[in-house]
Amino acid sequence: MSSGRCAACRYLRRRCTEDCILSPYFPSNNPQRFVSVHRIYGASNVTKLLLQLPTHLRAEAADSLYFEAQCRLEDPVYGCVGLIFMLQQQIHAAESQLVKTQAEIAVMKSQGQNPEAQQAEQDFNNLLLQQSDNDAALSFPNQVSSGFI
């Protein structure tokens, strides 16, 4: 019954036994999954690795092997380590930006600390403007009065 073989045994052209360690994680409907993992790790290394693990952890291990194999196929030089570098750079950039933003907040808060003093200063400035306007009106009464009447 060749149709019952898992993707691994089909690829390796061998009989797929009932206790095949790879068949739960490399089903026949996804042959590419096994091909990727086999190209990077080799079937016997994958088998050895899964055998070392308790059964309930093997599915996650197979998924992570597949993920890393895909990364390596896409980037043969750096594999998933390229992704780690990129994330580390993102963290560094975000940390720098956060420090800058927090410093801006501190400055803005300290500038807004004394609103009463700012109000008093503004009132005084308005006062001076009013005084100078009134002085000008009193100095040239003829010119001004013709404008008002």
Add this chain to the structure above:
Amino acid sequence: MGGSSPCASCKLLRRRCAKDCIFAPYFPSEDPHKFAIVHKVFGASNVSKMLQELPIEQRADAVSSLVYEANARVRDPVYGCLGAISYLQNQVSHLQMQLAAAQTEILCIQMQHESTQIDIHQPTNNNLDTISRYLNFSSSTNVIQGPVPLKRESLWI
């Protein structure tokens, strides 16, 4: 010249280390652990195929990343490098949330400052009363807002 010492790969694989051995530049005999771990996870023939497919100038970096991955896999046989990747992705998300919160705080402070400025530039009746008393203007009529009516009153006193 006597035979040079085999590289770490050929020593582990117990074979003659040829002059053009693909592993020799990257797996010196002084560091046997480096090849041992890569061989354990990937297998010597897979590593050899991977290196052969790369230009020479990229092979050193490829070996470094393979060693890194192999070490991660030996330390964590279930998740390998994926454990580190998940951790870093969480850190990035967390930082981005902190940054968004900080940027929102800046906007709030800016809005507060702007509303304070608007209050200052629109003088109230109270302010003008204070100003009038200070300048000793007497007036029998009600005080009207704005500087022009004050000038009018001062003319007719």
